[in-house]
Each structure stands twice: as C-alpha cells, then as structure tokens.
Amino acid sequence: MRMSKLFSRTLREAPSGAESRGYELLLRAGFINQLGAGIFSQLPLGYRSIKKIEEIIRQEMDRIGGQEILMPVVNPAEIWKETGRYYSIDKELSRFKDRVGRDMVLAMTHEEAVTDLARQQIDSYKRLPNMVYHLQTKWRDDPRPRAGLIRVREFTMKDSYTFDKDWDGLEKQYAAHYDAYFRIFKRCGLPVIAVGSDTGMMGGKIAHEYMYLSPIGEDSIIICPDCGITTNKQVAEFKKDYYPEEILESEIVETPGTATIAELAAFLSIPTRKTAKAVFMMGTFTDENGEEEERLITAVIRGDLDVEEAKLQNAAGANRLRPAQDEEIRKTGMEPGYGSPIGSNCMVIVDDSAAKSNNLVAGANKAGLHTLHTNFGRDYTGKTADIASASEGDTCPNCDASLTISKGIEVGNIFQLGTKYSESLNCTFQDEDGTRKPVVMGSYGIGIGRLLACLAEEYCDDSGLKLPLAVAPYQVHIVSLVKNNEIPEKIYNELSDTGIDVLFDDRKDSAGVKFNDADLIGIPVRIVIGNRTLKQDAVEVKLRSGGEAEQVPISDLGQKISDILSEMRKLESL
C-alpha cells in the first residue's frame, strides 16, 4: 500500500477524550474512527489488524473442530421470549418492531439463534459432539460506553457454541477452548490470565474469563500470589474468620445517631465484626407469567465485611439488583440505618459470616435502637450463602496466603451453559438408549476490537504503536527519502511480490514527518531508503521494537527481510 493513497491519515494531536494511551494512538495512527458513543469504524490500518486477529482465531477454532457459520444480527423476539431473556435483560437488549409489528431484537449474543439452529440440525446422539462459531457484530446498548474500544456498544465478537450429549463431552470441549484461547492470545501477543468468573446473564455453571491485566481495566481480579488462584472479584471466595462464643439473651438498647456500622461500633466500643449489617436491595425477578416484578431483599452480613452484589444477585436468583430507596425499605416495616432481618417478611439472604457468628449487634428496625446479641436461627432465619466481597489482604481459601487485587480487562470468556438454552428452546436429541435428552451446550466469546485495544495498550511507547508482527497491519514499512522513487518503487514491488505486506511511504513529505508517522503506526520492520546509503547501493533496516539500524546492500535485501520476518515469527511464537 502506498501511503500517498492511504484513506486514513495520522493526527498530530490526540482528539479530545482519548484518555488511555492505546486508544489515543489508535486514533492518531488512523486505525479507528468514532461515529457515536461506543460506535466505531475500522479504518484500513485498523481493519487489517482486525483481520489478522480474526484469522488467528479462525485457525485455532478450526483446529479444535469448529465450523464457521454466520448467524443474523436481527433476531425475531420469539426465541428471546422462549428463553426468557427478552424479559430478564433490561434496556441493554435493543428491541424494535418490523413493518408488520412483529417484535424483533438486535442480537447481543447468539445462544438463542444457535440453539434454534441446533434443534433443527441435531436429532441424534450420532450428530454429537459438534461445534460451530461465527464472527459477527453484536449490539449491546450499554448504559455507559467508554475507554475507546474497551467498552463499546457495537462490536465484533467471535462466539462459538458446543453441543454435547452429556457433561463429560462438554468438559472436553470446554477444556479444548480453554487451551485454544491461550493459544489465540499468545499468537496475538497479548498476555492474559484465566480467572474463575460469574456466569451472569449467560446462566450455566462453570465459567472463566480471560483477563488482560491493566490499570485501565474495569474488572477486579483477586489473585493469590502463592498458589496462583485467580478469580473475578464478583465470585472470589476467601477464608473468613469466626469468633464463636456462648449465645446470650438478646436485648434492645438505645444507640442514637448510629446509622452506620462505624458509628455503631464506636458508640458501643466494639469491633465491627461484632455487628450485623443489613443491606437492602431491590431485586428484579421474573414471575411464572414471564412478568417482571421488583422485590425487596435484605442481605445480612457481618459488619466487618461488604456485600458483593454479583454474589447476592446469584444467591437471590434475581435478574438484577439496585440499591433500595429509604421509602421502599420503610414500606416493609424496616428502618434504614437501623435495619434488621428480625421480623422481616421479605427475602433474607444471610452471609455465612453472620450466620456462623454469635451475639451480633443488629438494628431494631426503629431509629436510634439496636438489638444486642442477635443470633441467626434463634432470632431470624433466611437463606445462607457466601455474599461477601473479597478484598486485598483477605485469606486465600486454598492456601492461606494473603490475597491481592488487580484491575483487568476481559477479552474473552468461556461458559459451560449446560441445558439452560436447550431446555427452554427444546433442543433435544435421541440418545443411544432411545430417550430424548436436551443437548448440553457451551458458549465461548472473544471481543475482537477489545483485543486490539488491549494490544495497543500493551504495545506502545512514547512515539506510537508497536504491534507484534502477527497482528500489525503491515509487516514492512518502506520510508523513501529520495526524490526519485525509482529504486524505492522497485524494492516495494519486489517485496510485495514475495507476499510480504508492505506499506510504502511514497509521499512528498519531509523526512521528519515520515519517520514520525512510521513510529506512530509502528510497522515492525522499517526500510529507510535515502541518499546516505544509496550511494553504496544499500538501504537501512531498522526494527520498530528497538535496536540499531543496519545497512543492507539492496541485492541482499529480499533475503535479509525474509530472515528478519522468520526470526520475528519464531520469537513471537515462543
């Protein structure tokens, strides 16, 4: 490609609003362009990188038995109603009506579509196991897109789906994906860790997320430095300490002005772990008729801990949660700031920290009053679950080391869906024994644009991008500094003819402009053609990753470049 003809151009200044380095460089180098909030175009350079990433993904998916298909972005709402997600997912799922008034949705993922496909294709155990994948646009009307390509509304995702006759089969395909994902990220050059994760709106049992650790990440990952366990904070477990003691009679005492745990503990001169905190949330549930309703949830946890909302949502079986407002709490006879599960007539979820502790101080559901010595079982009941939020310094449940916390960006995930979708959409097969069974499914995603955004964060310096050879838009960048482009043209054509992706700066700009643009775009190998070396029938070859420029005779250039590229490939695959 000749730069004089390149559709995009570089920007000297970062467009306002580009807060992360990688995002700024993708914009300045002309890889992407923003059309609206969370809506981006891929320009020629960016799209070339995207296509290289996609090709790596295709190869690795094919390698574990995937078959590429393409499913529609627009789905009839019917299948989404069948699985219930039409009702359980809020505004993130965009709905519209077609010309005759049929309900339609913009697919934000393709479990419904693929399960509908599978129920038509798969009728017998003989057709299992199977696996399909596609690379398709998703639309998710995120309430707050941000951070460039990290969190967008429209994006391309590779999603694959596995079909098995039993959980053993699913385990195998899941394991295959687990490894394939590491190969994909490795080949792209992105360092990731796999963390245990919440299954969220996907439902299902086991799930992992692939995280690129970065301070600009929005997910919190709990990491054990000793045994290496990594978990999304949303589901991270940790070892809780208990302080069993003899159960005492409860007693109501006056505690004026102690609406927070800190105030209460200070007023009574007790540690916060001697208190029970009641947290009120409004949960959205789907009733038998498919209608949504909000119900108050009282979450009880020991005062020294905090509630992890994702855990609470799972324990409660709610579609989503939001903090309850004071009036909503009072309406059910409880008192904000002095809340107590005692006598509660709404759903109560109790963290085991509170359930297994004795004689905690809880609210009395009257302002200014608390109850001493409350005990789970005797004074109140409820569903017990782990709903506590893990944080830095908590104890690893596995090896007793002190946990640490890091920020990460989720670039991929894998889910064991099980039969959630096959059951709701009646995707069944006839097994060897003649019985009809639901297909056991798995679902596996990679956000392509987000992956590129992470690579941009990982591979950049003060001058610009420096993407790995495997995903760089071009392999070689020819910078011509001579007026007569005859020799550069010849070199450009010769290299291109050997199948190398070459970007040729044939513009009539000054050397400085060309060098700076070359640094900014960051093609791995740079050939500088100038009078300085041309006198000796030589050019300079320099790597974007660093090191000195090397003078190479033109006659040896083809071999030299080919050697460099294969050396680079070798290094990147280590």
Add this chain to the structure above:
RNA sequence: CGGGCUGUAGCGCAGGGGUAGCGCGCUUGGUUCGGGAUCAAGAAGUCGGUGGUUCAAAUCCACUCAGCCCGACCA
C-alpha cells in the same frame, strides 16, 4: 439513570452583546530535502439544534440534541 464538563474550520483550541480568530492540517507557487522545514499567496465555519430576550446573539435565557468524565450499570 444521577453528578460534573464540553460542543466555534478536518484536528486541537481562544473569543464571551456590534456580525469570527489562532496553531496544526489543506490548496497553489518558490526555496529546502535523514527526525514533525521555510517563504509567499489562498480555500475552508448556518459558532450542535430550536425557541426566546435585544435595534443587534457565537456571546444572555429556556428547552433540546450530541460527546466526554465520575458513579449507578455491565458476558
């Protein structure tokens, strides 16, 4: 959806009742030609939109749209 900020030339910004400016970029010509050259001459903006106040609005007021940041939210 709450809180904050910003919309003026392709990009980055200034101006703040009297009819629009700077830097970069762009066009043409000259001189340059190995790290964002230089001189000269140009082109380019319904000042996000609508309504109002005023003799007069980019500027003041109201509403609205869009984008960004924080939070809520979120495979």
